Amino acid sequence: MTKVAVFLLTIPIVFAGDLLEVFGIARCPDTSRFVKNQLIPFYQKFNADFSSDFKLDFHAVPTGGSNVEGHYVNKCLHGKIECALNKLQMCAKKHISKDWMVTAGCIQGLKAYEAALACLPDTEEGQKVKTCAETQEGEYVLNDENSYRYNVAPGSAWLPWIQVNGVRNRDAEYHLKTVVCQLESMKNQEMCKEEGKK
Structure with a gap:
């Protein structure tokens, strides 16, 4: 019997509004600092006020992967634990x-897989995330994120890599709300009115 590996290529879906994307990895100190100090607090405080023409997304990405005994296995900068955490994050997505994103933020920066499992909701969805992360589904989900990354952010050597409408924005790593409030889709939202007065 011949085993055939299937590699999925993610084709970028064009979003008509403003798109802010964060590419990172679960054990990276710089990604963790940004996710914990800016991304998740910003998302939790303001997501209800996001314009329908604004999208915020997070992508946990491996460094590559290969076929191992007929199964696809991702490789990550900080080893197998990081891949396991990345898979949990993207299976949550x-x-x-x-x-x-709150679940992904909880997982970000953890050192142990068991601790990350405690971030999952105690629901059927949480169980689906765990099953996904522990099977080939998780490997392919993570591989798809990496394929997407190299399609839309081929120069993303530094992580976190934050880009707005396909262009890296270094200021967003330190001033996320300010960058978001400069976008045409967001500048008239309630959350940005005080930003405009500065």
């Missing part, structure tokens, strides 16, 4: 219908 796939299977949690609301506020998956």
Whole structure:
């Protein structure tokens, strides 16, 4: 019997509004600092005020991968634990219908897989995330994130890599709200009115 590996290529879906994307890895201190200090607090405080023409997204990415005994296995900068955490984050993105980013933020920077499992909701969705992360589904989900990264952010050597509408924005790493409030889709939102007065 011949085993055939299937590699999925993610084709970027064009979002018509303003798109702010964060590419990072679970054990990276710089990514963790940004996610914990800016991304998640910003998301939790303001996501209800996001314009329908603004999208905020997070991508946990591996460094590559290969076929191992007929199964695809990702490789990550900080080893197998990081890949396991990245898979949990991206499986949360796939299977949690609301506020998956909060779950991904909880997982960010942890050192142990068991600690990360405690971040999952105690629901059917949480169980789907765990199953996804511990099977080939998780490997392919993570591989898809990496394919997407190299399609839309081929120069993303530094992590976190933050880009707005396809262009890296270094200021966003330190001044996320200010950058968001300069966007055409967001500048008239309630959350940005005080920003405009500065």
